Amino acid sequence: MELLFSQYQYSCHKRVLYKRDELIVLKRNQTLLLEYFLQNPNDIHSKDDILDVVWQNKVVSEQVVFQTISQLRAIFGEQSIKTYSKKGYKWQYPVSKGGVSEPLLSPQNIAKNKKSPYVLYTAISSVFILLILLLASQWQTPSPQISLHLAINDHVSDSQSKLQQTDINALSNDALFSVKPVAVPESNQQHFLSPQQAWKSAQLPQQSWLFWGDIYPSEQGVFLHYGLSRDTRHWQGYTFGETAEKAMLALREQLNRLHDVEFFSTSKAIRLAELQTMHAAAPNNEEVTLLLAKHLIHAKQPDIAMVHLDKLLHNQGYKQKAYRAQAQWLIGMIYKIRKQHQQSAHRLTLMNEELKQTTLRPLQHDYINTSAWLHYEQGNIDPMFRVLEEAITLTKQQKEPLAQFEFHMLYSILAKKVDNTSKQYAQLNKAQALLIDHNLSDSNKAIVYFHFALFTEDNKLALPYLKRILNIPRTASNYWVLDHALEMLVTYYIEVGDFKSAHALFDGAIKQPAHLLLKAQVLLAQGLIDDARPLLQDAFNKARLTHNKPASLNSALALYQLAYSTPEIKREYLAFLQTNGSQQWLKQHGVTSAIALEH
Incomplete structure (x- = not known):
């Protein structure tokens, strides 16, 4: 029997696929899964059903299903297979039979059964019931689409190219995602720094995701840095394409991959155990591997993290530069934590080599930040100041006030650590001026107030700054400032015996261990x-x-x-x-x- 769909012809007997007259070579598992879909095009097939049919008695993980689905989508298009959340997968192209098939009852059988109307009645009833079941399968209510809201900001001066409303059609995937624009007050750079606050500022429905992205044209193509946020859950990563359009297609594919590992199924913050499950399901997903490594480092398991990072370094090609650069950076951070400064410096040099032929500014800023701290730890004060001055000049030329603000603050912090009071105050004042001139997010004020509090010699004079900090939105980049401010206030109130004011600092249920x-x-x-x-x-x-x-x-x-x-x-x-x-x-x-x- 031959099955026809779109421009393809599949022979069930020979198990071969043709596109017009061209033979399309498929692997065994791809062939078996395609045949299963084509023979049952109206059904939603669960992962367990697919494992039973294609892999039968072999012991394999669910990851093989995800991989084979992705491979078939790569051949026939993203729209060929639709994912139903927590249900399974369904074939989308209409399928017709190309050869003469055996009738349900042949003329000989009908003649044979003229004296047996019961048999004929049973056969006709079976066909009728089958038709009803096929129609019912098409009436199943599909899972609701995931709602993505693309952040559009026309008010903040931003030299970086970013995803715009015109990109919505390229991002939309009727099977999984709907994409709508939403006006936001802050820049994409601010969203990457404080994704949770960005989602709150957008005032989206509880089930919706905020989505944004920056475009970085480079020597051999286009990198796209994207971010996702919903309440306490957020994600960011990079895709690459030879053109902007291909980078967008790569982004759509990555969103589908995140959907397949059920990233969108909850709004809870990502934990190490979940990442380990995601990595088991998608071991070749670079973004999952990177985030898993970061969590392992935080969990004091750097050796395991390095195993995953080393794997990323073996991925060759220009499009892998963003992942290799981040892997080198994280390995360098591990060595820095261990006080193995020579090895750390070597890894940062390798990171910089990866970034030379790109315009990936966020990763360049990570490199500069870590290099400055490494110079400080090694006692290289003049090179430390020189790196920071070059960074400030660079971000000023790039017209990135937020990054410039951060480098002024880092300059002030390190100047204080080496007792250079003049540079300390000069850089702090420049940072404060940037906050005002460019109307940067209030979340950035926390670190400025914190340093004003640290610079006061009388703890009582620091109280107004510390109290202001606690009223600033908590973000991924300033949480440590808010925690330090709370600790300083509690310590002060205990010292003076003002327990009422100390208790007043804790509103509602306390969840964080440090606050408890x-x-x-x-x-x-x-x-x-x-x-x-x-x-x-x-x-x-x-x-x-x-x-x-x-x-x-x-x-x-x-x-x-x-x-x-x-x-x-x-x-x-x-x-x-x-x-x-x-x-x-x-x-x-x-x-x-x-x-x-x-x-």
């Missing part, structure tokens, strides 16, 4: 040990779940020091501290002697 720990410290200062203990235990558990090592150590230390802890429980916390705390930390917090006594 601060609240417990206020209660301990008041002598309310029984009230503090459950908060410390909650902080300890949540810190371990989120791989927050400082909070887990500090909460374990507080629990160990509680007067009413039993000896057995105290030993458990002491064992945790000994296993997870560095020798310097243990000595600094007076735990070393307790460990010695225990042994």
Whole structure:
């Protein structure tokens, strides 16, 4: 039997595919899956059904289904196979039979059964029921499309080319996504820095995603840097094409790949366990691998992260430059954390080599930022200042006020660390001027206020700045400033015995381990040990779940020091501290002697 669809002809008997008169060579699994779709074009096929039919008794992961689906889409077009969220896949092209097929009842059988009307009636009824089932399968309610809102900003001066309303048709995928424009007040650069705040500012419906992208023409094609955000969940990555149109097609494909690993199915923040599941399903997805490596580094598993990053470095070709540059950067960061400065500098040099033939400004800025910190740690003060001055000149020429602001702030921070007061204040004032002149987001003011607070010699004079910081929107780039400001305020109020003001800093339910720990410290200062203990235990558990090592150590230390802890429980916390705390930390917090006594 031959099956016809679009411009193709498939022979079920020979299991070969032709496009007009041209033979299309398919792999075995591609052939079996295509045949399954063509023979059942009106059904939605689950991953389990596909595994049973195509791979039968072989033990394989669901990733093979995703890969084979993607391969068929690459051959027949994205629209050929439709994904139904949490249901499966359905063939989209109309299918017709090209050869003469055996009738359901041959003339001989009809003649044979003239004396047996029951058989004929049964056959006709079966055909009728089959037709009803086929029609019913087409009436199944498809999963709702994922709503993407493309951020459009015509008010902020921005020299970088970005996705515009005219790009919506190229991004739309009737099977999975609907794309609409939405006016936003801030630049794409700000969205990449604070995606959660960007989503809130856009005032989108709860189920909708904010979407934005910058275009970077380079020597051999076009890189597209895109971002996605919904409430506490966000993503960013790079695609490449020889032309802008091909880069957009690559972006559509990447969105489909994210859909296949169910990225869009929740609004919860991405955790390490989820990334490990996503990577198992899509081991060749570079963006999943990079984000997994970042989370592993945060979880103090750098050696495992390096295994994944080394794999990315083996991907050759110009289009892989963005991924290889990021992999070199992250490996350099691992060496920097380990104080292996020579190896770190080498990796940064390799990162810079990858970026030379591109215009990938965000990655260039990451390179400059890390290089400046590395010079500081090595005591190379003049090269450190020179790198920052070149960065400020570069971002000024590129007309990127937000990046220029960040480098002025970094210059001020490092100048303070090397006791260069004149440069410290000069750079801080320039950063503040940029905030005002370019009407940058209020979220950027946090670090300016924080440094004004640090520069005051009287803690009481710092209070107005610290209070202002807590009223600034929390973002991925300023969260550490807000946490430090809260800690400084709590410490001050405990020192002066103003417990009412200290408690007033905690509004509503407290979820973050560091905040639970601060609240417990206020209660301990008041002598309310029984009230503090459950908060410390909650902080300890949540810190371990989120791989927050400082909070887990500090909460374990507080629990160990509680007067009413039993000896057995105290030993458990002491064992945790000994296993997870560095020798310097243990000595600094007076735990070393307790460990010695225990042994």
